[in-house]
Amino acid sequence: MIDSNPTFRGGLFHADLPDGRSGASIKLTRTELVAEALCEGQPQFAIPLNECQLDLGGASGKMVFCRNADRSLTIFSEDPSFVAAVAQSAYGTLEAQFRSLRARRRGEANRFRVGVVAATLAFALVCVGVYFGVLAAARTAVRALPIRIDEQIGEMAIQSLVPEPRLDADHPATLLAHEIVQQLQPHAAIPEMNFRVLVVASDEVNAFALPGGQMVVYTGLLKKAESPEQIAGVIAHEMSHATLRHGLQGVSQSLGIVAAVQFLVGDLGGLVSIGSQLAQKSILTSYSRTAETEADLEGARMLHEAGIDPVAMAEFFALLEAEVGDIPDVAAWISTHPQHAQRVEDIRRLLQGLPKKQYRSLDLDLKATQQALQ
Amino acid sequence: MEVDIRNRPSFANLMVQLEPGDRIIAEAGAMASMSSNVEISTRWSGGMSKAIVKRVFGSESLFVNEFSTSSPGHVVLTQPFPGDMVCTELTGNTLFLQPGAFIACEPGVTLGLGWAGLRSLIAREGLFRLKVSGHGRVWFGAYGAIFTREVQDEYIVDTGHLVAYEPTIAIRVGLVGGIFSSFFSGEGVITRVQGQGKIYMQSRSFSGLAAWTNTHLY
Numbered sequence: 001m002i003d004s005n006p007t008f009r010g011g012l013f014h015a016d017l018p019d020g021r022s023g024a025s026i027k028l029t030r031t032e033l034v035a036e037a038l039c040e041g042q043p044q045f046a047i048p049l050n051e052c053q054l055d056l057g058g059a060s061g062k063m064v065f066c067r068n069a070d071r072s073l074t075i076f077s078e079d080p081s082f083v084a085a086v087a088q089s090a091y092g093t094l095e096a097q098f099r100s101l102r103a104r105r106r107g108e109a110n111r112f113r114v115g116v117v118a119a120t121l122a123f124a125l126v127c128v129g130v131y132f133g134v135l136a137a138a139r140t141a142v143r144a145l146p147i148r149i150d151e152q153i154g155e156m157a158i159q160s161l162v163p164e165p166r167l168d169a170d171h172p173a174t175l176l177a178h179e180i181v182q183q184l185q186p187h188a189a190i191p192e193m194n195f196r197v198l199v200v201a202s203d204e205v206n207a208f209a210l211p212g213g214q215m216v217v218y219t220g221l222l223k224k225a226e227s228p229e230q231i232a233g234v235i236a237h238e239m240s241h242a243t244l245r246h247g248l249q250g251v252s253q254s255l256g257i258v259a260a261v262q263f264l265v266g267d268l269g270g271l272v273s274i275g276s277q278l279a280q281k282s283i284l285t286s287y288s289r290t291a292e293t294e295a296d297l298e299g300a301r302m303l304h305e306a307g308i309d310p311v312a313m314a315e316f317f318a319l320l321e322a323e324v325g326d327i328p329d330v331a332a333w334i335s336t337h338p339q340h341a342q343r344v345e346d347i348r349r350l351l352q353g354l355p356k357k358q359y360r361s362l363d364l365d366l367k368a369t370q371q372a373l374q
Numbered sequence: 375m376e377v378d379i380r381n382r383p384s385f386a387n388l389m390v391q392l393e394p395g396d397r398i399i400a401e402a403g404a405m406a407s408m409s410s411n412v413e414i415s416t417r418w419s420g421g422m423s424k425a426i427v428k429r430v431f432g433s434e435s436l437f438v439n440e441f442s443t444s445s446p447g448h449v450v451l452t453q454p455f456p457g458d459m460v461c462t463e464l465t466g467n468t469l470f471l472q473p474g475a476f477i478a479c480e481p482g483v484t485l486g487l488g489w490a491g492l493r494s495l496i497a498r499e500g501l502f503r504l505k506v507s508g509h510g511r512v513w514f515g516a517y518g519a520i521f522t523r524e525v526q527d528e529y530i531v532d533t534g535h536l537v538a539y540e541p542t543i544a545i546r547v548g549l550v551g552g553i554f555s556s557f558f559s560g561e562g563v564i565t566r567v568q569g570q571g572k573i574y575m576q577s578r579s580f581s582g583l584a585a586w587t588n589t590h591l592y
Binding site for chain 2 (some may be wrong): 009011018019020021022023024025037038039040057058059060061065074076078112116144334
């Protein structure tokens with residue numbers, strides 16, 4: 001009679017078993033749950049269905065436990081058909097117990113999901129908070145550091161970041177760029193900064209500043225300019241990056257964010273060192289939108305003080321943007337810079353707040369320089 | 375087959391005396407020394423695809439070694455870190471082992487990999503767990519001493535101290551107290567083990583060692 005009933009794999013707990021437990025082969029009769037232990041001697045244990053106390057749990061959360069009245073015997077199985085068989089047995093008397101157990105389990109699972117979502121959101125919020133906190137702290141900290149540090153970082157970066165060939169110091173293009181720097185220097189936010197300019201022979205329309213006042217201008221940019229004032233606009237913009245110390249801010253923010261990530265997540269080791277090497281150039285020479293806008297405004301202020309029309313700076317941006325479509329090289333410089341219309345408007349708004357001034361034209365022969373570059 | 379756990383608890387190792395016909399399956403790399411007449415055959419740990427899954431998710435070896443002999447001999451098996459080992463006999467029941475704990479088993483034991491779930495991952499016990507089932511003895515090791523407990527209802531274990539548990543046990547992640555005491559008591563996230571069954575714990579944890587080492591690096 002018993003053998004005609006289905007058999008399930010499972011296990012049982014009872015004090016008479018070696019170590020108190022064993023795997024078991026479980027059978028369900030009309031009145032009893034019978035478990036045959038798989039250990040030596042194969043002893044049998046039974047729980048009458050009418051005194052069976054059910055529980056759901058285990059590592060999977062889907063294991064069914066059946067206990068007798070004094071809880072001295074526990075028979076359990078994870079077999080999905082076992083659950084259905086027990087629920088339907090004893091004329092459905094255990095069905096109600098199952099329903100309440102399942103409801104409880106669902107409630108727990110839902111609470112866990114809500115917990116996970118809440119914890120993820122909280123973690124994300126902390127990350128965002130730490131990120132902006134670090135950015136703000138880095139800005140403040142950098143201002144307190146001596147300029148000498150900017151210069152040292154800039155010196156170290158020249159070798160690896162400034163491409164060859166570089167024009168000689170007495171080349172007309174270098175002299176022109178140097179002359180513009182000389183005229184702008186007294187009006188810089190940090191006039192005592194050691195501003196220097198290197199001209200790189202490359203058709204790429206590009207210019208960048210390293211921390212500490214070292215600037216790099218590509219011959220492609222000098223050839224593209226329509227007036228010396230436009231070049232002065234670009235150089236004023238790059239000088240502003242140096243005086244506003246954007247390079248050092250980038251370094252400290254990156255270091256701060258790496259430190260913060262390590263604090264939150266643990267050691268990232270190799271990944272971080274690879275990432276920081278890859279990011280070296282971009283950290284030192286390309287800046288955030290905010291930094292670019294700051295450099296525009298500071299550059300415009302310097303040009304205004306020096307008596308050069310800041311609109312020339314905006315004109316040059318417009319010139320570049322008009323040609324982005326045709327000349328891919330131009331994209332190098334303009335890609336990281338804010339929208340042209342926006343920056344022209346920002347510069348004009350700044351000028352409205354400044355006293356009116358008669359602007360002069362720079363006494364520099366750009367045409368001759370451009371011919372020397374051909 | 376007689377197996378003796380020697381040099382307990384700090385530097386436990388298994389001295390396996392093999393008679394003709396005896397076989398023992400061990401984690402790859404566990405053999406420290408053996409008689410020259412003992413034969414070793416290497417195979418995928420439960421088939422190639424399962425072995426790869428075990429390697430990637432369970433930190434177990436790709437291969438297992440089976441030792442057998444035609445004349446009496448012995449094999450010495452060890453684990454890579456200092457600590458105790460225990461033997462448990464399976465009688466058709468199942469045991470979950472944390473990644474890296476398994477050392478050896480008799481041929482009647484099946485090695486499988488079970489999904490442990492997100493809760494286990496948060497408890498730093500890994501996303502997967504090694505599942506040993508069938509009939510026969512299983513030896514597994516831990517970092518530090520091993521102690522067991524028969525859980526009846528609920529018990530709390532610090533994360534990283536759980537070595538093995540029965541499938542009748544549910545793993546829940548929780549905070550030891552409120553938010554403040556959880557983060558400043560040094561206990562942080564803990565594991566709540568619930569249900570009826572036996573759990574094996576280790577007296578040291580790798581994350582504890584790593585954190586301690588970290589503070590002495592600079």
